[in-house]
Structure formats: structure tokens, C-alpha cells
Amino acid sequence: MNKIANRQVMCETLIDEAKQNQDIVVLTSDSRGSASLVAFAESQPKQMIEVGIAEQNIVSIAAGLAHSGKRPFVASPACFLSMRSIEQIKVDVAYSNTNVKLIGISGGVSYGALGMSHHSLQDIAVTRAIPNLQVIIPADRFETKAVFRYLAQSDQPAYVRLGRNPVEDCYQAELTDFEVGKAVTMRNGNDVTLIATGETVRVALDAATDLEAQGLSVRVLNMHTIKPLDQKAIVKAATETKLIITLEEHSIYSGLGAAVAEVVSANRDGAAVKILGIADEPAVTGKTKEIFDHYGLSTENIKQIVTEHLL
Amino acid sequence: MVNLKKKALEIRKDVIEMIFHAKTGHTGSDLSCTDILVALYYDVMNIDPRNPDDPDRDRYIQSKGHAAEVYWAVLADKGFIEKEELKTFSAFGSRLIGHPNNKVDGVEMNTGSLGHGLSIATGIALAAKMDNKSYHTFTLLGDGELAEGSVWEGAMAAAHYQLDNLTAIIDRNGLQITGASEDVMKVEPLANKWRAFGWEVIEVDGNDIHALSEELHKQPVDGKPTCIIAHTVKGKGISMAENAAGWHHRVPNQEEYDQAIAELDMQLEALANE
Ligand SMILES: [Mg+2]
Numbered sequence: 001m002n003k004i005a006n007r008q009v010m011c012e013t014l015i016d017e018a019k020q021n022q023d024i025v026v027l028t029s030d031s032r033g034s035a036s037l038v039a040f041a042e043s044q045p046k047q048m049i050e051v052g053i054a055e056q057n058i059v060s061i062a063a064g065l066a067h068s069g070k071r072p073f074v075a076s077p078a079c080f081l082s083m084r085s086i087e088q089i090k091v092d093v094a095y096s097n098t099n100v101k102l103i104g105i106s107g108g109v110s111y112g113a114l115g116m117s118h119h120s121l122q123d124i125a126v127t128r129a130i131p132n133l134q135v136i137i138p139a140d141r142f143e144t145k146a147v148f149r150y151l152a153q154s155d156q157p158a159y160v161r162l163g164r165n166p167v168e169d170c171y172q173a174e175l176t177d178f179e180v181g182k183a184v185t186m187r188n189g190n191d192v193t194l195i196a197t198g199e200t201v202r203v204a205l206d207a208a209t210d211l212e213a214q215g216l217s218v219r220v221l222n223m224h225t226i227k228p229l230d231q232k233a234i235v236k237a238a239t240e241t242k243l244i245i246t247l248e249e250h251s252i253y254s255g256l257g258a259a260v261a262e263v264v265s266a267n268r269d270g271a272a273v274k275i276l277g278i279a280d281e282p283a284v285t286g287k288t289k290e291i292f293d294h295y296g297l298s299t300e301n302i303k304q305i306v307t308e309h310l311l
Numbered sequence: 312m313v314n315l316k317k318k319a320l321e322i323r324k325d326v327i328e329m330i331f332h333a334k335t336g337h338t339g340s341d342l343s344c345t346d347i348l349v350a351l352y353y354d355v356m357n358i359d360p361r362n363p364d365d366p367d368r369d370r371y372i373q374s375k376g377h378a379a380e381v382y383w384a385v386l387a388d389k390g391f392i393e394k395e396e397l398k399t400f401s402a403f404g405s406r407l408i409g410h411p412n413n414k415v416d417g418v419e420m421n422t423g424s425l426g427h428g429l430s431i432a433t434g435i436a437l438a439a440k441m442d443n444k445s446y447h448t449f450t451l452l453g454d455g456e457l458a459e460g461s462v463w464e465g466a467m468a469a470a471h472y473q474l475d476n477l478t479a480i481i482d483r484n485g486l487q488i489t490g491a492s493e494d495v496m497k498v499e500p501l502a503n504k505w506r507a508f509g510w511e512v513i514e515v516d517g518n519d520i521h522a523l524s525e526e527l528h529k530q531p532v533d534g535k536p537t538c539i540i541a542h543t544v545k546g547k548g549i550s551m552a553e554n555a556a557g558w559h560h561r562v563p564n565q566e567e568y569d570q571a572i573a574e575l576d577m578q579l580e581a582l583a584n585e
Pocket of ligand 1: 452455482483486487
């Protein structure tokens with residue numbers, strides 16, 4: 001298994017981009033260690049800004065820097081960045097339209113054993129309701145690299161969620177490009193569609209392998225961009241396959257599944273949509289895999305749902 | 312050279328006109344800081360309405376965003392927007408809304424949520440340091456706003472980064488929507504708070520436009536951000552609104568409007584005879 005965490009790839013990519021563009025700056029809230037950005041601080045000390053443990057301040061300062069021509073990346077734990085700083089994100093970044101990249105690190109249940117204060121399972125819900133803010137969750141190290149190459153060039157505000165721990169590869173090799181707002185068809189199929197984002201893409205791919213062994217034709221969509229959402233790919237899946245199962249490391253409310261259901265329900269004769277995610281409760285604590293299994297983000301559960309619906 | 316006192320009275324008249332016609336606005340908050348905006352825009356800041364995006368311009372972030380009418384009146388008078396547009400204030404779809412809107416030339420950032428401006432201004436001043444630019448950044452805060460914790464996060468960071476190119480002006484009118492600020496949430500000892508946070512503190516009569524201007528022109532202390540506590544009178548210039556919390560966002564009726572304009576005209580006349 002790959003042992004490189006997405007956050008480490010972020011650091012390497014940002015060092016590379018920052019060397020080419022002096023306007024790129026990284027801001028941390030005493031979070032350079034957890035963000036794997038120590039190497040960035042050592043390589044590009046003049047492009048590193050520490051604000052201390054002050055997540056509201058970090059976003060407003062970044063907005064001021066962006067307004068003055070800098071290209072700030074704010075790297076702070078997703079649980080705090082998407083909650084404590086949300087008004088600064090709404091007003092100073094999205095509304096004022098400043099080119100700030102908000103990197104929520106250790107997203108979802110990455111901090112599995114630390115409890116609800118450190119889980120970020122509402123970040124998709126709040127960020128996708130804010131106009132003028134892209135929401136992106138890369139699946140593996142290859143996609144993370146492509147996303148950060150894209151972010152370094154993009155002039156739009158964005159929230160990006162990264163997990164803490166190394167994840168297995170979803171792609172075989174480096175990606176030549178990243179198209180924001182365009183789902184990637186990881187596998188094509190016509191019976192059932194699995195739509196996943198971030199670390200659940202790997203879960204979907206593994207389930208697909210199992211289902212295919214049973215003779216089913218499974219489509220897997222990697223919805224790396226939650227906003228703008230690839231509605232076309234969703235409508236296509238709802239028309240061409242009989243069942244859609246969504247997978248996300250997020251509350252079952254108002255996340256990827258809800259976004260998919262909003263699109264499908266507006267479409268006549270659409271497939272049924274089954275939403276898999278974390279139940280509406282303080283999530284059980286443990287390792288990511290344990291938590292995923294507990295809430296049915298697993299091959300076993302997906303097989304069962306497909307059997308109930310299709311066989 | 313602009314007669315600052317005269318200009319401030321004229322801007323006050325514009326503010327009253329806008330609020331009376333739109334039937335909405337923050338009368339007391341506007342009049343309290345009118346002299347501060349006039350000092351900045353007509354005497355202190357390096358800005359050019361013909362080149363609003365000049366990279367070397369001084370920056371102004373109005374953290375107390377609700378005093379929008381006075382901001383629009385100043386921007387119109389300076390020529391950033393047509394004076395005619397002031398009539399659209401608060402109308403459906405107008406750019407001139409009840410808070411600063413950066414779709415309008417001259418407005419740097421959208422504000423309205425209190426407690427954001429100082430941190431934004433800190434980011435702007437920090438960028439100037441990083442790029443060796445000599446522009447100065449000003450931000451205006453209300454005194455009620457100081458209860459927002461984020462203000463003190465910004466205060467800490469500006470001192471930490473030794474931003475002597477940053478000036479925060481506190482519109483210390485002592486009132487907020489509910490009543491006296493000291494009753495709502497005590498902020499005293501205010502000067503000592505800012506000093507303790509590492510700022511150079513200056514106290515001045517914020518409605519004495521020449522005294523205020525003089526302080527704003529002073530060379531900052533090396534390595535320290537400056538806090539100007541501008542002691543002001545909320546509703547300044549119109550006797551019925553002065554020091555009255557109820558006028559925070561009260562709209563004058565016809566009678567009050569007539570009296571307000573008459574009082575401002577009298578002050579203009581007195582000034583002309585000085
Ligand atoms: Mg006040």
C-alpha cells in the first residue's frame with residue numbers, strides 16, 4: 001500500500017509552485033506539523049505566515065493578503081476552519097471575492113479517536129451553501145497533486161478537504177490534468193452507479209470489484225468537486241443505471257448524497273438514490289476503517305444494498 | 312486645500328438626505344464618524360478616484376460597515392461614483408447597499424459583519440511589508456464592535472508582525488444599539504488594553520477634525536501599529552441625535568429632517584462668518 005498521505009503531497013506540490021511564484025504564501029494556525037508543512041516552512045520561509053491558534057484571524061488575514069495580490073493557502077484543521085471561521089469564509093473570502101484557498105486538513109474522521117470536536121462531518125454542508133466557493137476533495141495522492149497544481153493557477157476561492165492518513169491509490173499514475181467540476185468515471189457500468197468523494201472513492205472501487213465478480217456492471221464516479229457539481233454526469237447515471245449509491249466521509253445530511261439526490265429528484269424516471277455516510281450522531285471513535293465499516297461505508301453493506309434493490 | 316470643517320458639514324447633509332429619502336440608515340453611527348472619514352479622504356490618504364486600483368494607494372477598511380451612508384457620500388463627493396447614484400441608496404438592486412460593497416470603485420472589501428476589518432487590514436499591511444510597499448492601511452472600528460473576540464486576534468497579530476504601516480481608529484462614541492457601551496460590555500481601560508497588546512495609542516477628540524488630522528499625519532512609532540482612540544459624539548451635528556442611543560439607526564421624520572438640515576445650514580453659515 002502507498003504510504004504517502006495526501007497532505008504530504010500538498011506540501012511537495014506547494015513548495016514546487018511557491019518556488020515559481022513568489023506571491024504564493026501559506027498560512028498556518030499552529031498547524032504546520034499537522035498539515036505536513038514543516039518542509040515548506042524550511043524551504044520557503046519568506047512565504048510562510050504563522051498566525052497562532054486563531055482560525056478567524058487566519059482567514060481574514062489571508063483575505064487581506066489576497067486583496068493585495070498574494071495567493072494565500074490557509075492550512076488549518078478542517079473541523080475548525082469549516083466551523084469557527086465560516087463567517088470569515090462567507091464574507092471576507094466568498095463575498096469579497098478574494099483568491100484564498102482554504103485547505104481543511106485532517107478532514108472527516110481523520111482524527112478518528114479524538115471525538116466530535118475534531119471530526120469535520122459538516123464541512124461539505126456549510127461550504128457548498130456559500131456562493132462563489134468551490135468545494136474540492138481529492139481521492140488520492142495523484143489527484144491531490146493535480147488539484148494543487150490547479151489551485152496554484154486558479155483565481156477562484158476554494159475550500160479543499162484533505163485527509164490525515166495515507167490512502168491507497170485510486171489512480172495508477174500521475175494525472176496530466178485536473179478539470180474542476182467534472183466527475184471522473186473511474187469505471188463504466190450499467191447496472192448500478194457508485195458516486196464517491198475523497199477517501200471513499202477507494203471504498204467504492206473495492207466494492208465495485210466485488211460486485212463485478214458477481215456479474216454486475218458497476219459504474220464508479222469520483223466526484224472530486226462537490227461544487228460546482230457535475231450535474232450532467234449525475235443525470236446520465238440516473239438515466240443509464242437503476243440504482244445510485246453515494247459514499248461520503250460526512251454527515252448523511254446536506255453533503256454529497258444530498259447534492260446528488262437534489263439533481264436526481266428533479267429528473268423524471270431517475271434511479272433510486274441511497275446515501276451512505278456518517279449517521280446523525282456524535283460519530284463513534286476509532287480508526288477510519290473501523291468507523292467506515294461501522295456506518296456501512298463498506299463493500300459488505302454496498303453488496304447488501306445492491307442485492308436488496310436489484311436482485 | 313479643502314475646508315475640512317465645511318466638507319464634513321456638507322457630507323452630514325448628504326447623509327441626512329440619503330437616510331430620509333431611503334427611509335433607512337444608521338444616522339447616529341454615520342454622524343459620529345463623519346469627521347474621521349473626511350479627515351482621511353480629504354487630507355490624509357493618498358488616493359485617486361481616477362485610479363482606484365493604484366497598487367500604491369493607501370487602503371481604508373471600514374470595519375464598522377453599518378455606517379455606510381457616510382462612506383457612500385464621501386465616495387460620491389470624491390468622484391468615485393456619480394453623486395446622482397446616491398439617490399439609489401438601498402433601492403432594489405442598487406450597488407449602494409447598507410454596508411460597504413466592493414463592486415463600487417474605492418471600496419476595498421465587503422464588510423458588515425463586525426470584528427473582521429482589523430484582521431483584513433492586518434493582512435493588507437502585512438502584504439505591503441512583504442512587498443516593500445510604502446502605502447498605509449487604515450481601518451475604522453466602532454467601540455461596541457470591540458466586544459468581538461476576533462478584534463483582539465487581529466490586534467495581537469498586527470503587533471506580532473510589527474505593522475507600523477497600520478492604523479486602527481476607534482470611533483469611541485460610548486454608545487451602541489442597546490445603550491452605553493460600558494453598560495452593554497465594558498471595554499475600559501481601553502487605551503491600556505491596546506497598549507498591552509503592543510500598540511502605540513493616541514487619544515484625540517474625534518470630532519475636532521484638525522486635531523484628528525494632525526494625529527493621522529504623525530509618523531508612526533517604528534515597529535508598532537497605531538491605535539487612535541477618537542472620542543466622538545454619536546449623532547454629532549444634529550442636536551436631537553447627539554449622544555442618543557435611540558438614533559443609532561433611527562430615520563428622521565419630516566419635522567426632524569427639516570430641523571436637522573436647518574441646524575447643519577446654521578453651522579455652515581457660522582463657519583462662513585468665522
Ligand atoms: Mg459606538
